[in-house]
Amino acid sequence: MTTSTSLVYLIALPLFSAGLLLLLGRIADKWGHIFATLVSASVFVIGVMEFFAMQGREGEARAATQKVFEWISVGTFQVDASLLLDQLSICFVLLISGVGTLIHIYSIAYMSHDRDRRRFFAYLNLFIAAMLLLVLGDSYLNLYVGWEGVGLASYLLIGFWNQKPAYATAAKKAFVANRVGDVGLSLAIMIAFTQFGTVTFAGVKEGASGASAGALTAIGAMLLLAAAGKSAQFPLQSWLGDAMAGPTPVSALIHAATMVTAGVYLITRSNFIFDASPTAQLMVVIVGAITLLFGALIGTAKDDIKKALAASTMSQIGYMILATGLGPVGYAFAIMHLITHGFFKAGMFLGAGSVMHGMNDEVNMRRYGAIRKVMPITAATFGLGYLAILGVPPFAGFYSKDKIIETAFYAGGVEGILLGGATLLGAGITAFYMTRVMVLTFAGTKRWDENAHPHESPFLMWAPMAVLAVGSVASGFLLNSGNALVNWLEPVVNESHEHHSEHFLPPLAISAMALVVVAIGVAFAILKYRTVPVVAPENVTGFTKAARKDLYQDSFNEAVFMRPGQKLTAGLVKTDYKVIDGLVRVVGWVIQISASSIRNIQSGYVRSYALIMVLGVLALVAAVWMVTL
């Protein structure tokens, strides 16, 4: 371990900037967005410098720590606000600050007509600070602070246009669903503390080797709940679609590239827990498999371009979660998919924002069509992202997604076939719905609103898209060449270099199968969407209806949790009013009644008081006399 003094600036700079922009108010309107973007860029520069510094160190010394201050010191319980930059964190630092900076630049143009642009940038910087704290904290408690911070930033940004009640509700929904996950994280921390007496990653890792299976499974399950809340995994995924109420750059940064992948980070960071508990691992793969199909199915029926992309995000994170559940071989591929996904999905979201920008904020893809002619750059960058998510070689998704499918098949036995089949099917559905998005938006005929005059977006918007498109093309190849990322992450995730020799399917066959499935999905979508009605048809199959309604997850939540919850609170209020308040009222009533009769003795006549006193003394004397007798 190397001690560093510069890590804290990664967090302090954006935090300071956020505070400054929020406190200065309208004074900072003129330069707030430039300032925030510069801060974000400087964080990226620091991150790159740290990365190269790490390259110069070898072995154990690669990871760097910095103790910022002593946070909690109670008896033997010690928590320092310490930062840890290791091979895993640096991937996230570069992704967050890099994509974050691009999205800052994009937002300068995208939000230029918004009178609250400065506040928007302050929140973006707040998010960057919180997210970096999340990935840099060296203990679960430090991570928790960042975890809550990104939740707050996400809430503030989803509800950024909170003058629309639906958007404010969406923000609340996201916050509440996240809170359910947060309970899981706090429980996991508490269990870890009772079991190991410490909450640092290093301490828990040390303790995990000697802990009971039950405790590890409990911690793993709670961590999975936390990951499900933050990463929109089944059964807590319903908030992500509504979270698209936020401005599009927010969807790109928080709800595609970074924050929603925090769950993947959490599980990868806690690899020592999951590796030691096969039960917890099984839960992780099941959640991942369900979500990747769930999200993909929802994606096939959404007409709102952002919601289709959100469903896709859900599905792709399902892939990552599934990969993390596959044990040491899966972590590196999960992180690789996370990084490539960060590029292509953020790029596609920015592309969607660019289209919306030109189409008077229209989000319904049925009112798009033939946009490639008026927005060639957007269409090109989006198209590169599209090829990447499909997993067409040599684009980024091919390297990362294929590895996950491969690893799933190699899990062995029935589990391997089921998981491999699920990932393969997911890839096919992904191809279908992404082709649908492409065809509906960029190809076909114009179905525009008569007021729409689409035009290519300004340079500040298409430049970040272009950079992300380059990432969508090249990142997979770069990360995979010579197993670069796998070797880089090896010290963190303990990759054991297992060699899969006796597999019934060679990797090449799996890649070929994946490509065939993808081709089928693409062909199916192209055939199905040759003509697109402007109004979504009503006479559709029950399946499409279900997918349009997010497979009834909202209805389920409402029927199972919300309505009974409301009934419960109403019942409690009634109990409080009738029983608790009733008791208090009875006591008051008894005192009132008895007092009003007793106070009649208070006549105000001195002589009657004197008589009572005399009688009292006589009674006392008589009593004493009786006793002594």
Added chain:
Amino acid sequence: MDIANYIYLSALLFTIGAIGVVVRRNAIVVFMCVELMLNAANLAFVTFSRVHGNLSGQVASFFTMVVAACEVVVGLAIIVTIYRSRRSASVDDASLLKR
């Protein structure tokens, strides 16, 4: 002379004083009855002092006298003030402190 007679006298004086306090309305008379009760107590103190052969009872009676003197000063002042404002020294008329 039998020492018990002093006690009987003391009890008689105390009873007369107590009855006077209860039955009379004039504040001055009530006041004098209170003094009578105090002096009955003093008589009992002195008697018991004699019975036990020490001076404690006599000392206690001095204290009673001092207290009685103070009480007279304060009490008479109150009675005179009430009389001035209400033109009455009846204790039944000063019955505002009720309920």
